[in-house]
Amino acid sequence: MVTRRDFLKATALTATAISAGIKFQPRSYAEATTAGGEVKFVPNICAMCPAACSIQVEVRDGRVHRIHGTPDHPINNGKICARGNAGVQRVYNPDRIKKPLIRTGEKGTWSFREASWEEALSLIASKVKEYHEMGHPEYIGMLGGWLPCTYYKPFFKAFLAALGTPNGVGVPEALCFIPKALGWKSAYGFGTHPELLTDYENARYVIMLRRNVAGSISVVHGWRLGQNRRKFKLIVLDPRYSETAAKADMWLPIKPGTDLAFLLAMMNVIINEKHYDSNFLAKYSNAPMLLKDGKPFKVWDEGGKKKYLVYDLAKGTAVEHDSAVLPALEGEYEVDGEKVIPAFEALKRRVAEYTPEWAEKITDIEAEKIREIARDFALHKGVVDSGWHGPKYRNSLLTWRAAAIVNALVGSVNNDGGLLFTGLAQFVSTKAQTTEAPPQSVLRMWAEKRGIATAFLGHTVQAFYDAIVNEDPYPIKMLFVVGHNLLMNMPERKKWEEALNKLDFMVAVDILPQDHLYYADVVLPESTYVEKDDPLFPIAYAPAFGFHTRVKAIEPVYDTKHVIEMMVEISARLGTEDTFFKALSKGLGVDAEKLKTYYHTEGVAGIRRAQAEAKGVNYNELLSKGYVVKAGRDKLVYNMPYKEPLPTPTGKVEIFSFMLANFASKVQDPYWDALIKWVPPKVSERKLGSNEFYMVYSRSPFTTHSSTSDNPLLAKLIEDSELYYKGIWINSERAAELGIRNGDRVVVESVYTGDKTEAIAFVNELVRKDTIFTVSGFGQRSEKLTNIPQRAMTMARLIPLQFDTISGATMSQETIVRISKA
Amino acid sequence: MARYGMVIDLEKCLGCEACVTACVEENNVPYETGLRTQVHRVVTGKFPNVSTMYMHRICQHCEHPGCVSVCPTGASYVNEDGIVLIDYELCIGCKYCMVACPYLARYIHPERHTPDKCTFCVHRVKEGKLPACVETCPANARIFGDLDDPSSEVAKLVAENRAIPIGAEYGTRPKVFYIRPR
Amino acid sequence: MLILNPQHYYLLQQPWWGILIAFYLFLGGLGAMAFCISFYFWRQKGSEPLVVGGSLLGLIAVLIGTLFLIFDLGHPERFYLVLLSPRLNPSSWIVVGSTLLSAFMLFAALFVAPKLRWFKWLPWAKSETLTKAFGWLGFITGIGVAAYTGILIGIVFNIPFWNAPALPVIFMISALSTGLASLILMMLVIDRESHEIHVMAKMDGFTMIFELIVLSIFLLIRSYGPVAAIESVNTILFGWLAPYFVGGVLLLGLAIPIMLIFGYEVRRPGVTAVTAISAIFVLIGGALLRYVVLEAGILQIPCCI
Ligand SMILES: Nc1nc2c(c(=O)[nH]1)N[C@H]1C(S)=C(S)[C@@H](COP(=O)(O)OP(=O)(O)OC[C@H]3O[C@@H](n4cnc5c(=O)[nH]c(N)nc54)[C@H](O)[C@@H]3O)O[C@H]1N2
Ligand SMILES: Nc1nc2c(c(=O)[nH]1)N[C@H]1C(S)=C(S)[C@@H](COP(=O)(O)OP(=O)(O)OC[C@H]3O[C@@H](n4cnc5c(=O)[nH]c(N)nc54)[C@H](O)[C@@H]3O)O[C@H]1N2
Ligand code: SF4
Ligand code: SF4
Ligand code: SF4
Ligand code: SF4
Ligand code: SF4
Ligand SMILES: [Mo]
Numbered sequence A: 001m002v003t004r005r006d007f008l009k010a011t012a013l014t015a016t017a018i019s020a021g022i023k024f025q026p027r028s029y030a031e032a033t034t035a036g037g038e039v040k041f042v043p044n045i046c047a048m049c050p051a052a053c054s055i056q057v058e059v060r061d062g063r064v065h066r067i068h069g070t071p072d073h074p075i076n077n078g079k080i081c082a083r084g085n086a087g088v089q090r091v092y093n094p095d096r097i098k099k100p101l102i103r104t105g106e107k108g109t110w111s112f113r114e115a116s117w118e119e120a121l122s123l124i125a126s127k128v129k130e131y132h133e134m135g136h137p138e139y140i141g142m143l144g145g146w147l148p149c150t151y152y153k154p155f156f157k158a159f160l161a162a163l164g165t166p167n168g169v170g171v172p173e174a175l176c177f178i179p180k181a182l183g184w185k186s187a188y189g190f191g192t193h194p195e196l197l198t199d200y201e202n203a204r205y206v207i208m209l210r211r212n213v214a215g216s217i218s219v220v221h222g223w224r225l226g227q228n229r230r231k232f233k234l235i236v237l238d239p240r241y242s243e244t245a246a247k248a249d250m251w252l253p254i255k256p257g258t259d260l261a262f263l264l265a266m267m268n269v270i271i272n273e274k275h276y277d278s279n280f281l282a283k284y285s286n287a288p289m290l291l292k293d294g295k296p297f298k299v300w301d302e303g304g305k306k307k308y309l310v311y312d313l314a315k316g317t318a319v320e321h322d323s324a325v326l327p328a329l330e331g332e333y334e335v336d337g338e339k340v341i342p343a344f345e346a347l348k349r350r351v352a353e354y355t356p357e358w359a360e361k362i363t364d365i366e367a368e369k370i371r372e373i374a375r376d377f378a379l380h381k382g383v384v385d386s387g388w389h390g391p392k393y394r395n396s397l398l399t400w401r402a403a404a405i406v407n408a409l410v411g412s413v414n415n416d417g418g419l420l421f422t423g424l425a426q427f428v429s430t431k432a433q434t435t436e437a438p439p440q441s442v443l444r445m446w447a448e449k450r451g452i453a454t455a456f457l458g459h460t461v462q463a464f465y466d467a468i469v470n471e472d473p474y475p476i477k478m479l480f481v482v483g484h485n486l487l488m489n490m491p492e493r494k495k496w497e498e499a500l501n502k503l504d505f506m507v508a509v510d511i512l513p514q515d516h517l518y519y520a521d522v523v524l525p526e527s528t529y530v531e532k533d534d535p536l537f538p539i540a541y542a543p544a545f546g547f548h549t550r551v552k553a554i555e556p557v558y559d560t561k562h563v564i565e566m567m568v569e570i571s572a573r574l575g576t577e578d579t580f581f582k583a584l585s586k587g588l589g590v591d592a593e594k595l596k597t598y599y600h601t602e603g604v605a606g607i608r609r610a611q612a613e614a615k616g617v618n619y620n621e622l623l624s625k626g627y628v629v630k631a632g633r634d635k636l637v638y639n640m641p642y643k644e645p646l647p648t649p650t651g652k653v654e655i656f657s658f659m660l661a662n663f664a665s666k667v668q669d670p671y672w673d674a675l676i677k678w679v680p681p682k683v684s685e686r687k688l689g690s691n692e693f694y695m696v697y698s699r700s701p702f703t704t705h706s707s708t709s710d711n712p713l714l715a716k717l718i719e720d721s722e723l724y725y726k727g728i729w730i731n732s733e734r735a736a737e738l739g740i741r742n743g744d745r746v747v748v749e750s751v752y753t754g755d756k757t758e759a760i761a762f763v764n765e766l767v768r769k770d771t772i773f774t775v776s777g778f779g780q781r782s783e784k785l786t787n788i789p790q791r792a793m794t795m796a797r798l799i800p801l802q803f804d805t806i807s808g809a810t811m812s813q814e815t816i817v818r819i820s821k822a
Numbered sequence B: 001m002a003r004y005g006m007v008i009d010l011e012k013c014l015g016c017e018a019c020v021t022a023c024v025e026e027n028n029v030p031y032e033t034g035l036r037t038q039v040h041r042v043v044t045g046k047f048p049n050v051s052t053m054y055m056h057r058i059c060q061h062c063e064h065p066g067c068v069s070v071c072p073t074g075a076s077y078v079n080e081d082g083i084v085l086i087d088y089e090l091c092i093g094c095k096y097c098m099v100a101c102p103y104l105a106r107y108i109h110p111e112r113h114t115p116d117k118c119t120f121c122v123h124r125v126k127e128g129k130l131p132a133c134v135e136t137c138p139a140n141a142r143i144f145g146d147l148d149d150p151s152s153e154v155a156k157l158v159a160e161n162r163a164i165p166i167g168a169e170y171g172t173r174p175k176v177f178y179i180r181p182r
Numbered sequence C: 001m002l003i004l005n006p007q008h009y010y011l012l013q014q015p016w017w018g019i020l021i022a023f024y025l026f027l028g029g030l031g032a033m034a035f036c037i038s039f040y041f042w043r044q045k046g047s048e049p050l051v052v053g054g055s056l057l058g059l060i061a062v063l064i065g066t067l068f069l070i071f072d073l074g075h076p077e078r079f080y081l082v083l084l085s086p087r088l089n090p091s092s093w094i095v096v097g098s099t100l101l102s103a104f105m106l107f108a109a110l111f112v113a114p115k116l117r118w119f120k121w122l123p124w125a126k127s128e129t130l131t132k133a134f135g136w137l138g139f140i141t142g143i144g145v146a147a148y149t150g151i152l153i154g155i156v157f158n159i160p161f162w163n164a165p166a167l168p169v170i171f172m173i174s175a176l177s178t179g180l181a182s183l184i185l186m187m188l189v190i191d192r193e194s195h196e197i198h199v200m201a202k203m204d205g206f207t208m209i210f211e212l213i214v215l216s217i218f219l220l221i222r223s224y225g226p227v228a229a230i231e232s233v234n235t236i237l238f239g240w241l242a243p244y245f246v247g248g249v250l251l252l253g254l255a256i257p258i259m260l261i262f263g264y265e266v267r268r269p270g271v272t273a274v275t276a277i278s279a280i281f282v283l284i285g286g287a288l289l290r291y292v293v294l295e296a297g298i299l300q301i302p303c304c305i
Helices: A004-020 A087-091 A117-134 A146-151 A153-163 A172-188 A219-227 A259-272 A278-284 A343-351 A356-363 A367-379 A396-409 A423-429 A442-449 A463-470 A493-502 A515-519 A563-574 A577-588 A592-602 A604-615 A619-625 A658-665 A712-720 A732-737 B018-027 B066-070 B096-100 B132-136 B153-159 C019-043 C048-072 C093-115 C128-154 C166-190 C196-222 C227-237 C242-265 C272-295
Strands: A039-045 A054-060 A063-069 A101-103 A112-114 A140-144 A168-170 A196-198 A205-209 A233-237 A250-252 A290-292 A299-302 A305-312 A317-320 A333-335 A338-342 A419-421 A478-482 A505-510 A522-525 A536-538 A545-549 A627-631 A692-698 A728-731 A745-750 A756-764 A771-775 A816-821 B004-009 B037-046 B049-058 B076-078 B084-086 B142-146 B176-179 C002-004 C009-013 C298-302
Touching: A039 A063, A039 A545, A039 A619, A063 A087, A063 B018, A063 B132, A087 A712, A101 A117, A117 A478, A117 A522, A117 A563, A140 A146, A140 A153, A140 A463, A146 A153, A146 A168, A146 A172, A153 A168, A153 A563, A153 A577, A168 A172, A172 A396, A172 A658, A196 A219, A205 A259, A205 A367, A259 A343, A259 A356, A259 A367, A259 A396, A278 A396, A290 A305, A290 A343, A305 A333, A305 A338, A317 A333, A338 A343, A356 A367, A423 A536, A423 A545, A423 A627, A442 A463, A463 A493, A493 A515, A505 A515, A536 A604, A545 A604, A545 A619, A563 A577, A563 A604, A577 A592, A577 A604, A592 A604, A604 A619, A619 A627, A712 B018, A728 A732, A732 A756, B004 B049, B004 B153, B018 B037, B018 B132, B066 B076, B066 B096, B132 B142, B142 B153, B153 B176, C009 C227, C019 C048, C019 C093, C019 C128, C019 C166, C019 C272, C048 C093, C048 C128, C048 C166, C093 C128, C128 C166, C128 C272, C166 C196, C166 C272, C196 C227, C196 C242, C196 C272, C227 C242, C227 C298, C242 C272
Parallel strands: A140 A168, A140 A478, A205 A233, A233 A250, A478 A505, A505 A522, A692 A771, A728 A756, B004 B176, B037 C002
Antiparallel strands: A039 A054, A054 A063, A101 A112, A101 A522, A196 A419, A290 A338, A299 A305, A305 A317, A333 A338, A536 A545, A545 A627, A692 A816, A728 A771, A745 A756, A745 A816, B004 B142, B037 B049, B076 B084, C009 C298
């Protein structure tokens, strides 16, 4: 039955649709769509989200008419998503920052004057020089969002060198992927999102947890999942009915933060019922490695890899793994008079207590269901999806590690239907040397002081708050914020407003008048992706190895520059341009002089040419197609760990993780060890009050974090989705108890930060009773953003600024909120 | 001479609305006012037995189009390939076609002051290209082709009865078909 | 759009035809019937002011109604295409209607013109037969105009509330009733002593009783109809349209005039204020009826498979 409510809503909808009128017309709509004129297609890489789809920009008479997916590209196969299509609206968004801006009035207000590039860059350089003269270049810090983090890392490192400060970081490390990446890495040696890919084309059985591929869509995963949907069984664990759950064969509304228990119980079943792939484990993992009292029995280094003993059942003695014929996985042995057991046996004993019945109490998933899934999974040689975003809980790292182990148990590693290692992983990441942060880095010092095991990575962006506000460990006074929407994406917004207020000088490089620009002293407008040439990037996410790039399709619409140009020009004003190119040369593996001369003749395109020459890439092919593929799927699948060693300390899949053992040795009371164990989420320590909920979040398929909410077309789609994407989801039963009806305004208050935000309630059946769900990325305060969806909540207010001691990540869902009627 | 039709596979559809945006960009659709195609979220069930389906609003290019039969001036017409189109020059803007379309396929174009709707991207189809929404769909959930060509995927899906029309009771004989999600 | 727990359809109030079209439907019906009644009185050798004034009134009302229709167009300047389009669709009810409208206006004008001081020179002014023929043609096309306003929306099968054979009948009766009311008012101005006022008032009374009956049957049937029709009935009886329909159409436009006519007018003819008031009420009710019917047009849109 269509209820009266629905009807009224529908009528109201029409009324608004009709009265809304036209706010913004990018061009004359009446203009014929088949207009003639010069048409060209220019290759580029979509920058509407980090998924790096290859695109062809269709330019007609000097104007971007449309954006298409690049046919046959290994990432997106000619497809792009809603955001990719709406990229046109980013370029021509009249809200864009059109010239450099210099502050004229109070911080916190939009009081700027337009300035020339010369003036703005010189002002910045003179500020930097002040710190140099003070002898404290390290008082300068830099934050980059996902865009610079994905594409310009070597350039930022070079720029930091030119500035003379060690204090720069890509925020996605702590905010987005580090725990997940380290979790997989602990087993496979790599694990960031461009490195892993579920083989949806050949999958038989997929378990997806803490991930929403169909909603937090990246086309590469979206098309693979969507187009192959009928070919495999899909099990989705999610506290709310996600877009991916909507495509699943089974949706399990798991209690937030407890996936680890589910995976441990799967291990329990698979191991106890002997459904594991003993051949894979014995050969390609260190499962047979002998342990004594939980520590490797004997380990030595050889050819850059760790070697160890296994018990060879064929020979009846302990030998080095690779020379064993039949390495034992189970049992207890005596070697050199010591009682030793294989790592697998240790794992078996460890998970013995993690029965499905045990997990049922924690996860709210019936024991029988867990058993059934574990058996089906093993029977079909299933795969647990790689995930992407994963800083949400204290146990995040261990959860993804558990996923890696479960995949290894059934041998679904880099084979058909399993978890693939991309070209980027196997041919690029493995070669890159891992760099430690300099010891005097504010991030590292801060994290070390707090006993974070991974402090040496220098990724704990939370440090900037203490450094700015409490001068702990030392002050940060000048800050560059590049392509990062600081006040929308950093936890605990109030604290960052305080910090930005306290800064001596802030430079923001952005394209839109986002909230944090209200605190900037100088704003530098960047060109959008279609307006710029870019360096050479390895193809990510795809079962292929190659390179692609961005080619400028149109001249910048406004007076904007490439961020690389800004960095070089500031360096030049500081007299440190050579430092910049030298550091860049290290990062790119290209001769510094060449980089510099090419840059000065061709701009950023010159850097690309220099890279292409160094990598032996056919430059003409690159420019015309936008990409070159060096190796296809056949070279990647069944490569590591079968033919080549993995970049783990042992070169094998690590059931016993040397990395985690090392981490554990760095802290006081580690809550993990080298195997795997249950760690409850922090939120489970508190009993929920009658108006309290766990909060989980995701993205909408047509928005990227907070950076697309001002895109007029995408904002319109959000408005059209009504409460579905704009509201917070509350289970109807709980809502009734609290007297909240659909569409009511509610106040959401964080139990931990005390900050609150208003929201609209979407009362539904799609979410657990103890949980609210929201799409984050809306609720900006900037009045200069004229297209943003109205009446949505500001989630960044509700997450406390915190960290876990293993990965240093933000634990963004370790938060509890109170809901009341507004 | 073809009989073009579309199949929308609601099993594959991810609700990502790439189709909607591709259509907007390709056809310069005044999205503030109206859209040529739209994705609705249809939510049913009781926790935890729920479902979300993505239903697509789009002109069905009916074989017995209500819009054409009521249109006084012949501005709404069916072209030789079975595509229902609007001749914007002949249209007087009486909106009779909008009232008479059972699928809510039309909206008023704010500059043309006439109705507008999906054209099956006839300008692309004539050049041998797929409609914009079909080309872009990450999941290949929109399939386009000639229903009269038995070897086309659309014709097969329809012949096998896997793709079925909606609102058949109106007797409009739509040429857009939907595959029911599980 | 977000659709919660639907069953095959979702409902949407048609947003396209509003007050201008309502006025057009109202004036078209009223004018056409005013002319037809005048012609009837002409045949009955009725008074000159009634016949001439009534025919003119009918003609002008239809003309103004047509202007409303034209102004509602997205392209008023292209209105001629409804008759002259190179791809004219003669089976469109707008074409049929426009033809009827044009023909009606033509014949009504031909009928009434020679009766006017300035056009006495017209060649057929003296020919009773020709005048009669034009009158009949005007009468027939007038009936057509009045009936077609109902058919225009009655054929819209996806708006079940409209899609009922009773609707053209109701519009027709209402046209008759408002036509009468308009003539009553006119006569009250021109010649308030005329006995024809009371004849017409009585006719109107009976018409309205009939209208009330048909309307009730229509609503009763529609309240069993498809979801959208039920929703329409709910909306006009209990929803946001109730004040207009129950208050405006039923009470003000039908019940009160009926009471006034049979309780007062018929017994104590000659109190012009009461007659005038009831006629004005009838006109308001008639206009509101068109408005309510248009606004209650709820589309039943298939949304599930
Ligand atoms: N509350 C909340 N916080 C989150 C998340 C969340 O879901 N909710 N997600 C986390 C995750 S996974 C991530 S990856 C991070 C992402 O955090 P951010 O990287 O900050 O992501 P966006 O919100 O996309 O903001 C990007 C910024 O770059 C600007 N921008 C866009 N294009 C360009 C360009 O071409 N040049 C320049 N210079 N700037 C540009 C945009 O205007 C915007 O200010 O946020 C993390 N934090
Ligand atoms: N459309 C769109 N796509 C994007 C982005 C975007 O902004 N927009 N951003 C890109 C980026 S930077 C990232 S990091 C990725 C993020 O994409 P994902 O890795 O998919 O991460 P999320 O979107 O945060 O949410 C994943 C799902 O986990 C569920 N969830 C929350 N808590 C739990 C839990 O405890 N257990 C389980 N099993 N599930 C839980 C949420 O309800 C949500 O449906 O998306 C990328 N793709
Ligand atoms: S997934 Fe969409 S937004 Fe992200 S890169 Fe691909 S097309 Fe662009
Ligand atoms: S683009 Fe394809 S998958 Fe996305 S909503 Fe449209 S039909 Fe569905
Ligand atoms: S869906 Fe509507 S507009 Fe399209 S052909 Fe059918 S009746 Fe006409
Ligand atoms: S609005 Fe235009 S297309 Fe529609 S019926 Fe009227 S004339 Fe025909
Ligand atoms: S076929 Fe063309 S006009 Fe129709 S919905 Fe798809 S993109 Fe839009
Ligand atoms: Mo992210």
